[in-house]
Amino acid sequence: MSNRFEGKVALVTGGSRGIGAAICRRLAAEGADVVLTYGGSKDKAEAVAEEIRAMGRKSEALHCDASERGATAALIADVAARYGQLDVLVNNAGVYPLTSLAKCSDEVWDQMLAINLTAVFEGLRAAYRVMSPGGSIVTIGSVAGDAAQMPGVGVYSSSKAGVELITRAAGREFGRKGIRANVVQPGPIDTDMNPADGQNADLQKMMVPLGRYGEAEEVAAAVAFLASEDASYINGTTLKACGGMTA
Ligand code: NDP
16 A cells, blocks of 8 residues: 555545545555544444554544534534644535435435535535645545436435536636545445445446446545545546446
């Protein structure tokens, strides 16, 4: 493993489980100090931070409910002030309400938009204010942001289409300050959100040319690439980690 993030400070939202936890481990393995946030999974988040400290990096798990207006922005300002820098932001926290449009309640819609879209908007804006040139932002979208591939996914798709576009817009607007912003769109990844033996899993496997779910670590590798200087001329774009699902 290379040391692409030596001396860098990274913040990963929703780092307690799944893809977020894998991103935290990957950035730390490549040298970053990693702050991660959690909503409900305090013990798991603290275990990830402990693992990272055992690698010899700084790490802390902070509670930050992404559905709470202002919480993500305040968290980013606080971390940047305490660490004296913020080099990498990964907007990862997300929820996946599987519901038909016709049956989606106002509460589900509002909660999903607050976490999947508004918190990302806050994260982008707050990161712009604290990042120095060379900073990098990666947002976790989804191939569902390109198309509502299955019944019940459309409500979620709308939030993931939104985060893709707002992140690419950030790449356009922040580029002048030397800050890059890109999107990773995973296909089906085996996590609590979308277990490889769960509802619609066989259908999803059939839709992927590689014929399988991806692992969280495979998404983390794509995120680490975009966050690193290896991607220094890659800005305002989308990298799909989906096994060819959208080919
Ligand atoms: P998981 O359900 O395994 O993990 C979700 C993470 O988001 C957890 O760390 C959770 O923290 C955090 N989170 C959820 N709600 C909140 C909240 N209100 N405040 C703070 N944190 C919150 O999902 P994945 O790891 O699979 O998903 C990670 C990202 O990847 C999401 O944006 C998802 O949409 C996206 N994605 C996932 C795919 C998949 O197939 N798995 C495919 C495409 C995209 P806590 O438990 O502490 O609340």
